[in-house]
Amino acid sequence: MNIPNNILIPEVGRLIQQGHTVTILVKGFSMRPFVEHCRDKVVLGRCLKVSVNDVILAKIEGGQYVLHRVIEKDNNRLTLQGDGNLTNTEHCFTSDIVGKAVGFIRKGRKAADLTNGAKWKIYSFIWLHLKFMHRYILAFYSHIWFRFIERNNYSDES
Amino acid sequence: MRVKDGFELHEICGEMVLIAQGVENIDFNKVVSFNETSAFLWKEVYACDFTSEDLAEKLCKNYEVNRDEALHDVDALVLQWKEAGLLV
DSSP: OOOHHHHHHHHHHHHTTOOOOOEHHHHHHHTTSSSTEEEEEEEOOSSSSSSSTTEEEOOTTTTTTTEEEEEETTTTTTEEEEOEEEESSSSEGGGGGEEEEEEEETTTTTSEETTTHHHHHHHHHHHHHHHGGGHHHHHHHIIIIHHHHHHHHSOOOO | OOSSSSSSEETTTTTEEEEETSSSSETSSOOOEEEEEHHHHHHHHHBOOOOHHHHHHHHHSSSSOOOOHHHHHHHHHHHHHHTTOOOO
């Protein structure tokens, strides 16, 4: 189903509030290199507590929805940044959170890499501590790794 | 034949979407989207035994369509429902 985000995501939020987890396809490149556009899916659950480094789906200023990592929390005000974004940040309030990523289903696998699991934690730790290298890693990933190796394995549905 | 129990029709973006009831995780990549006619037929035969002829009859009663066309469309729909695992 190809439904615009402004209609799909409130429905996703409603289902999450009912106690479901919801799996949707990730669209966009801003969570590279771990989460790839139209290849990976995110499993979202209710966000009872938000902490720095959590990945959340939220409505940001301007009404757009993003699935980004919380990089700063100041009471109820959150600053978000996609792992694949070098400088851009967004802001929202905790009340704008639709759901929190509880896992990512990557590369067509059946099981999710849970965000409270070792793999995601190690990835997050490494990624967040290599900030000075992001520009080069992302350039290598986009221009070499993804273009010549991964792209052939997955179709782009957008 | 019969439609499987445990599904609920939701309206999203003007489209009727079938979602499994009571499942913990709802995968939007696996939901089945229904148009108005198939949603109508689903509701009509939910929890009943039915045949393709029954569906065609319901189509003829509610839409301006002749029996042959209705049977043709219903056969295609039943095939889709079977492939999606919605029938028992």
